[in-house]
Amino acid sequence: MRMIGSGPPPHLPGFLNALAGPLNHFGYWAVLLFVMIEDFGVPVPGETILIAAAAYAGAGRLNVIMVGVIGFVAAVIGDNIGFAIGHYGGRALVLRWGRYVRLTEERLDKAEIFFNRHGAWIITIARFIEVLRQANGIVAGTTGMRWRRFLAFNALGAALWVGTWVSLGYLAGKHIDAIYHNITRYSYYVLIALAVVLAGYIARHIVRRRRRRTEPASRQANASQAQSKPTARNGR
Numbered sequence: 007m008r009m010i011g012s013g014p015p016p017h018l019p020g021f022l023n024a025l026a027g028p029l030n031h032f033g034y035w036a037v038l039l040f041v042m043i044e045d046f047g048v049p050v051p052g053e054t055i056l057i058a059a060a061a062y063a064g065a066g067r068l069n070v071i072m073v074g075v076i077g078f079v080a081a082v083i084g085d086n087i088g089f090a091i092g093h094y095g096g097r098a099l100v101l102r103w104g105r106y107v108r109l110t111e112e113r114l115d116k117a118e119i120f121f122n123r124h125g126a127w128i129i130t131i132a133r134f135i136e137v138l139r140q141a142n143g144i145v146a147g148t149t150g151m152r153w154r155r156f157l158a159f160n161a162l163g164a165a166l167w168v169g170t171w172v173s174l175g176y177l178a179g180k181h182i183d184a185i186y187h188n189i190t191r192y193s194y195y196v197l198i199a200l201a202v203v204l205a206g207y208i209a210r211h212i213v214r215r216r217r218r219r220t221e222p223a224s225r226q227a228n229a230s231q232a233q234s235k236p237t238a239r240n241g242r
Contacts (some may be wrong), residue, residue, distance in 0.1 A: 018058055018061060022054060022057065022058045022061070024051075025051065025054060025055050025058040026058070028040070028055070029055070029058060029059060029062055029067075029068075033068065034059075034068065034072060034073070034076050036055060036059075037055055037056065037059045037073060037076050037077055037080065038076050038079075038080045039080075040052045040055040040080075041055065041056065041076075041077050041080035041081050041084060042080040042081070042083055042084040042087075043084065044084065044139070044140060045080070045081050045083075045084025045085045045087075045088060045139070045140070045142070045143065046084045046085065046087040046088035046091065046140075046143060046144070047088060047091075047140050047141060047144060048140075049140065052081075052084075053139075053167075053171060056073070056077050056168060056171040056172055056175065057171050057172075057174060057175035057178075058175065059073045059077075059172075059175070060073055060171070060172040060173070060174070060175025060176040060178075061175045061176070061178060063172075063175075063176055064175070064176050064177075064178070070172065070176045073172055074168055074169065074172045077168040077171075077172060078164050078165060078168045081133075081164035081167065081168060082157075082160060082161055082164050084143070085142055085143035085160050085164070086143060086157070086160070087143065088141070088142065088143025088144040088146075088147065089143040089144070089146055089147040089153065089156055089160075090143075090147065091143075091144055091147060092143065092144040092145060092146065092147020092148040092149075093147035093148070093150075093153070094147075096148060097148050118145055118148065118149055120138065121145050121146065121149055126151070126155055126156075126159050127159065129142060129146060129151075129156060129159035129160050129163055130159045130160075130162050130163035130166065131163070132163065133163040133164065133166065133167035134167060134170075139167075142160070142163075143156070143160070146160075
C-alpha cells in the first residue's frame, strides 16, 4: 500500500510541500495515519494531506480512488476512537490529557454547547470546521450520544469531507501552483474584510452593552420625575 506510479512527483506549493516527504516515503500509509490521528484530537494536517495525496494521484503517483477510500476509512476510525475516549473516559480523562493536544476545558465547553444547540447534524457539518473536526468524536462521546446515531452522521460527514478535498486536489492537478498563488493573493483581502466585519461586530456589541446599562438609569430618572410632578401640584 505504497506508490503505484514511477513518474516524477508533482511540485507542491507552500504548506503542502511539507507533506511531500511523508507521501514519497510512505504513500497511502501517510494518508491513513495523518487523517486518523487528526480525527481523534491530535493536531496534524489531515485535511491538507488529502489535498496533497490527490495532487499526487493527478500526477500518476497514487490512485485517486484509493486515496478517497483510505481517507474515508481513516476519518471514520479516527472519530470512533475519539468517541470511545469521550464515552468511556468522560470529561475527566479528556481534560487530563486534552491539554497536550490543545483541547482545553474552554474549547471543550464551547464544542459541547455547539453540539447541544445544533443536534446530530453538527456531527456532519463539524468535519468542515477547524477544532470541531478534531473534537468531533470526543464531544459526541462525552455528551452521551448513541453510538449508532453518531456512526451514521459521522460516516456521512466523512464521505462529504474526503470527497470535497480529494476532488479539489485531483482536479487542480498541474494547476495547483496557480490556484495556490491566487488563494494566497486574495486571502489578504479576505482577511482585511473579515477584520472590518469583526471590528463592526465588536463596536455594535459595545454600543448595545452601553445602551443596556444606561436604559435602567434613564427609566429610573423618568419615573422619579413622574412622581415629583403630582407632589408639586399638591403643594400649590
